[in-house]
Amino acid sequence: MTVDNEIKGRLALITGASGGIGAACARDLLSAGASLALTYSTNKTTLDELIDELKAQAGDRKISSHQCDVAKDDDLTRLFDEVKQEHRQHPDILVVNAGYGKRTSNILDISIEEWDYTINVNLRSSFIITKLAIPHMLEQHWGRVVYISSIAATGTSINGCHYSASKAGVQGLSKNLANKMGKDGITFNDVAPAMITGTGMIPTEENLKGTPGDVKNIPVGRSGSTQECANAVTMLCRTGYMTGQSLLLSGGLK
Numbered sequence: 542m543t544v545d546n547e548i549k550g551r552l553a554l555i556t557g558a559s560g561g562i563g564a565a566c567a568r569d570l571l572s573a574g575a576s577l578a579l580t581y582s583t584n585k586t587t588l589d590e591l592i593d594e595l596k597a598q599a600g601d602r603k604i605s606s607h608q609c610d611v612a613k614d615d616d617l618t619r620l621f622d623e624v625k626q627e628h629r630q631h632p633d634i635l636v637v638n639a640g641y642g643k644r645t646s647n648i649l650d651i652s653i654e655e656w657d658y659t660i661n662v663n664l665r666s667s668f669i670i671t672k673l674a675i676p677h678m679l680e681q682h683w684g685r686v687v688y689i690s691s692i693a694a695t696g697t698s699i700n701g702c703h704y705s706a707s708k709a710g711v712q713g714l715s716k717n718l719a720n721k722m723g724k725d726g727i728t729f730n731d732v733a734p735a736m737i738t739g740t741g742m743i744p745t746e747e748n749l750k751g752t753p754g755d756v757k758n759i760p761v762g763r764s765g766s767t768q769e770c771a772n773a774v775t776m777l778c779r780t781g782y783m784t785g786q787s788l789l790l791s792g793g794l795k
């Protein structure tokens with residue numbers, strides 16, 4: 542069987558590219574030779590600035606920008622229509638990165654509305670976007686799906702149980718699909734980061750002080766960088782023999 546781990550010439554759709562981890566994935570996959578379809582929900586300017594930065598490097602490869610609130614089913618279907626229109630194809634690589642988490646730690650303070658919204662943005666949309674992406678990947682017998690989950694999936698979190706449940710759900714979705722679709726040439730993995738600074742969620746290490754993610758609790762003694770998340774994502778895209786894995790990216794934090 543031939544091994545095809547080529548990223549060059551593929552189209553990568555990255556959700557939440559207006560945020561820290563998504564932007565780093567965009568830079569890295571562009572460097573690896575992919576064309577990009579990038580989404581934002583509210584921060585258009587941030588994504589516009591990123592695209593301006595990347596244009597020089599892109600050459601004749603296309604980078605498209607799409608507004609998409611992943612909590613809205615119609616936005617997700619529109620996103621796929623727009624990507625097809627702009628790139629003449631659906632994505633070969635899907636990085637499901639857009640996510641939401643509020644630091645409400647105590648279950649008694651988590652409203653049912655907040656639970657529903659968190660599950661919708663982080664888990665329900667992951668299912669829908671995967672369903673939209675699969676037909677093209679099946680057709681060509683090649684695809685890479687990488688979810689950005691979280692260390693929270695296994696319990697440790699600066700957020701509440703609603704966030705942990707949503708990210709654990711993403712890991713279950715990924716592992717099930719990896720088993721079911723391994724023979725279809727599509728891999729499913731998740732990167733489970735912890736305490737990544739330079740992001741909207743955690744701007745600096747100051748924001749971690751006094752929490753379980755305080756750098757004094759992290760064995761390597763520092764927070765993680767968005768580039769380190771992107772390294773793991775690109776590695777998974779390049780490594781078709783790896784599927785159904787959760788890569789904990791946490792500086793040793795458990």
Ligand SMILES: NC(=O)c1ccc[n+]([C@@H]2O[C@H](COP(=O)([O-])OP(=O)(O)OC[C@H]3O[C@@H](n4cnc5c(N)ncnc54)[C@H](OP(=O)(O)O)[C@@H]3O)[C@@H](O)[C@H]2O)c1
Nearest residue numbers: 557560561562582583584610611639640736737740741742
């Ligand atoms: N930072 C960490 O330590 C850490 C740890 C574990 C997991 N994660 C996960 O990493 C992913 C990226 O987060 P980040 O750390 O890079 O934080 P970030 O900089 O705040 O980025 C969050 C991204 O998600 C997008 N987003 C939020 N709600 C959305 C919605 N309803 N529809 C569509 N997009 C939405 C945001 O879009 P707009 O800004 O355009 O609204 C933004 O692009 C998330 O899934 C998060 O749960 C982060």
